[in-house]
Amino acid sequence: xxxxxxxxxxxxxxxxxxxxxxxxxxxxxxxxxxxxxxxxxxxxxxxxxxxxxxxxxxxxxxxxxxxxxxxxxxxxxxxxxxxxxxxxxxxxxxxxxxxxxxxxxxxxxxxxxxxxxxxxxxxxxxxxxxxxxxxxxxxxxxxxxxxxxxxxxxxxxxxxxxxxxxxxxxxxxxxxxxxxxxxxxxxxxxxxxxxxxxxxxxxxxxxxxxxxxxx
Numbered sequence: 001x002x003x004x005x006x007x008x009x010x011x012x013x014x015x016x017x018x019x020x021x022x023x024x025x026x027x028x029x030x031x032x033x034x035x036x037x038x039x040x041x042x043x044x045x046x047x048x049x050x051x052x053x054x055x056x057x058x059x060x061x062x063x064x065x066x067x068x069x070x071x072x073x074x075x076x077x078x079x080x081x082x083x084x085x086x087x088x089x090x091x092x093x094x095x096x097x098x099x100x101x102x103x104x105x106x107x108x109x110x111x112x113x114x115x116x117x118x119x120x121x122x123x124x125x126x127x128x129x130x131x132x133x134x135x136x137x138x139x140x141x142x143x144x145x146x147x148x149x150x151x152x153x154x155x156x157x158x159x160x161x162x163x164x165x166x167x168x169x170x171x172x173x174x175x176x177x178x179x180x181x182x183x184x185x186x187x188x189x190x191x192x193x194x195x196x197x198x199x200x201x202x203x204x205x206x207x208x209x210x211x212x213x214x215x
Contacts, residue, residue, distance in 0.1 A: 020051035020094070020129045021086045022192060023104040023181055032073070032079060033173050034097065036141070042066060043102045046073055046139035046171050047111050048093035049118040050126025054198045055096045058117045058205055063212035064105025067098040070177040070184070074137055074169060084187055095137070097174050107145055111152040114166075115137060119203040121162035127141045127197055139171035146170075 017181045038044040049055050052070035059068040072080045075091025086094050098110060118126055121212075138153070140146040147167045157164050185194050206213065 045098045048095040048137035050134045052094040057185045061213050064101045066099045070181045072175045116214045120164045120166040123165045136166040138168045151178045
């Protein structure tokens, strides 16, 4: 596998003028807390790794993933909005809730996606986006998932020059983000942020990731 620590360097040098939180001034009340019980035959996981527009696009490309929902998790504020989360006072991070078929892809493989698609050594930052809402977090729902997350973090540590700072936290609540954030890249392919950050990040992920992808 290529050295994934090059991911942030590639993005931050080339695209420092773009920011995930600068792309929309819309104000819309966030949805209520989502039910975390997955549909029959599916499983659910949640990850925070910077801008959720990028993360959603990446996880939805993985074979076995049915959908990724952009939202907020990890904080204490009820029904957070995008604008409120961007004040960096809610404790929430931009997060994707991933619905997947465990017969096609397992939680351990999703952890590989997590560590391959970001630089987990940068506190409160991913690429050009800075603030605790962009921090790196693995959310777990069971003791088994927590153990797998800890093992994956230890296994990936030697692949990076700096210590991994990704948090490992229980998934206690997830709030779906406003509608205009869902499938953002699909609906806004010519956005400067999408063209300058999201797509290059996805293309770099494809070169590094060794698992099965849909596209």
